[in-house]
Amino acid sequence: MELCNRALNKVLSCKEPLKDSESVHIIFDILTCPYLTKNYKMKIVDKLCNHIMLPSSVTKDEFYTQISSHSWFVDWSEVSIKRLLKKKQLRSPY
Numbered sequence: 001m002e003l004c005n006r007a008l009n010k011v012l013s014c015k016e017p018l019k020d021s022e023s024v025h026i027i028f029d030i031l032t033c034p035y036l037t038k039n040y041k042m043k044i045v046d047k048l049c050n051h052i053m054l055p056s057s058v059t060k061d062e063f064y065t066q067i068s069s070h071s072w073f074v075d076w077s078e079v080s081i082k083r084l085l086k087k088k089q090l091r092s093p094y
Contacts, residue, residue: 001040004030008044012051028072031064041068 007026017023027048031041045064048054054063071077 012047017052025073028067029074031067032072032076034076
């Protein structure tokens with residue numbers, strides 16, 4: 001949870017998180033992560049709604065349902081955290 005909280009703080013500190021690719025990736029991946037409870041994810045949606053202007057036609061529940069019902073940037077069904085961390089360590093950015 002600490003890692004998620006740090007990631008969320010990064011998103012909330014961004015001036016325009018919906019225009020920042022990294023922030024959008026974080027939001028979508030947190031909301032689709034199967035290792036987090038729906039209660040925790042809805043708390044995140046609440047915080048996001050307090051900091052980000054969503055269209056008035058979209059409710060918090062609709063936002064959560066729409067985002068969490070798709071695989072976005074991480075396919076959690078095939079994720080091996082250990083493998084991802086190892087791959088990240090071995091890959092050079094250049």
